[in-house]
Amino acid sequence: MDRLTALQVFRRVAERGSFADAGRSLGLSPAAISKNIAELEAHVGARLIHRTTRRMALTEEGRLYLEHVTRALDALAEADTALCPIKAAPSGLLKVSAPMTVTLTRLSSAIPAFLERHPGLRLDLQLDDRRVDIVREGFDLAIRGSDRLEDSSLVARPLATMPHVLCAAPAYFARRGRPAVPADLNALDCVRFSLSGHADVWEFHQGGRTERVAVDARYSVSSSLAVRDALRAGFGVSLIPRPYVEDDLRTGRLQAALEDWRTVETTLYAVYPSRHYVAPKLRALLDFLVEAFEEQG
Structure with missing residues (x-):
């Protein structure tokens, strides 16, 4: 059972008072609606809806459950909405570690233009030639130079050789x-x-x-x-x-x-923790780094 789908089906059935109407609004067949309701009832161990050939009605347990389900689904919707500004434009703090010489000779002069391009960003750039622990020390990204990059669960994107x-x-x-x-x-x-x-x-x-x-x-x-x-x-x-x-x-x-x-x-890499759900601020930084090093050849 896809529990989130089942909860959405249950709420829509309760709102519409009809399996058929709920199915049409969700793009699901009547059989799929019935299956989701049955699996949800089996999961909670209680009948949520009285249904006959002519009508349906929530049970007492169904009314109580609907109150909690409504609050939970509304909270999820609010969480998604809260991310919209973040998804729309790069913003927030970027914590970055980079080698000093690479940064001073090939990168630092371009950083002010990058920040002007993205006024919602703040950059904490720490110049340090040591190899930082990206995850433990809370860095969004590190620039590393190596002729042999060690195996790692981190994502490593080549920037320049x-x-x-x-x-x-x-x-x-x-x-x-x-x-x-x-x-x-x-x-x-x-x-x-x-x-x-x-x-x-x-x-x-x-x-x-x-x-x-x-x-x-x-x-x-x-x-x-x-x-x-x-x-x-x-x-x-x-x-x-x-x-x-x-x-x-x-x-x-x-x-x-x-x-x-x-x-x-020596190959320079942009190293960061995950390739899934890359935040807009990190995506903007990666695009900037690729562009900056490509311009220098």
Whole structure:
């Protein structure tokens, strides 16, 4: 028995005083109306309606039950109505976790326009490179970068892919030499991004061959912006997402090396708890993120 349908049938029969009229208004056959009433009576263990070939009437139990059923169905209708404004336009608070460097270099300048587009939204954006527990900490969404996203019950929507580049300042290469093969990195000063999934081993591929370099870094830091600052200062060499240093490579402030070798790529994902009944505020944010990263290529 579909209990909600049975309750709606019972209420409509009581209001119309006729199985046939109730059936016509609900688009159900007389047999379906009778079946729902019979199953409801079996469920509550009481006769709710006296019925003869000529007329029908509620029993005492039926009148009492109708009062409660009416209140319950009206409350459900009010609950649906209460959601209408939320369904109509994005509104409310969005709590979002995102890596600091990705946000500052590729996203933050577009956020004011996003909020202007949706005046009913409020955004609590927490910049943190740690991997937050989305559900336990109450986040609507997190942006995560990974070359291998772990299995999860969370929904992960790809946003962009960031290739990495090995680079350093021209002065550093002039002083210490430009690596010709990955093994040459063992003689250079490596700057290590400590939160990376490949912080301890840098991997390079060429023609079906793979070389791995264990990273023995004098300087480890949990910010890619700090890694970039060290490279700009001529301190050493690092493997860093190319978008973070694209301007430096274009102007010559930094130079790439080992470009004939392929290395890791980091995929950015929008991660959120469920794909069912995605709230308008979350849908608006997802659309914005996809648009923002597509515009940057």
